[in-house]
Amino acid sequence: MIVYDDVYFMQQALNEARQAFAKGEVPVGAVVVVNNAIVGRGHNMVELLNDSTAHAEMLAITSAYNFLGSKYLPDATLYVTVEPCLMCCGAIYWSKLTKIVYGARDEKNGYRSFVDEQKRKTPFHQKATLLSGILEEECAMLMKTFFKMRR
Secondary structure: OOOOOHHHHHHHHHHHHHHHHHOOOOEEEEEEEEOOOEEEEOOOOOHHOOOOOHHHHHHHHHHHHHHOOOOOOOOEEEEEEOOOHHHHHHHHHHHHHOOEEEEOOOOOOOOOHOOOOHHHHOOOEEEEEEEEOHHHHHHHHHHHHHHHOOO
């Protein structure tokens, strides 16, 4: 069995983000992984669904719930191309994900804008681990290109 790494799964999340980009959506993509297999995918669909909650993370988590027939994901990892917002952090928290991996920071809307890092508090489940900066440049460049084209 081939064991994939964080870079591989972030590339899969980037593929989702590119689908969002092609549809005129903010290019954020996400995948949920359990036991080295993708069990949920999602990319932003806010415009298409006319739904401000249709973020990549929310859709990937819901997809994973449906695939696994579960309301929690304690053995799962979420890979997302951009730092999650507070809304998505709530969904991530309640899903009980084991690990969260994101690519680029979001200085304006990311959760880090709203938490006090000095107190070492995060909006994620206390058992979750966090990893950032995986394919950060590629993730950030996709966002920059998207918003540059919209100006």
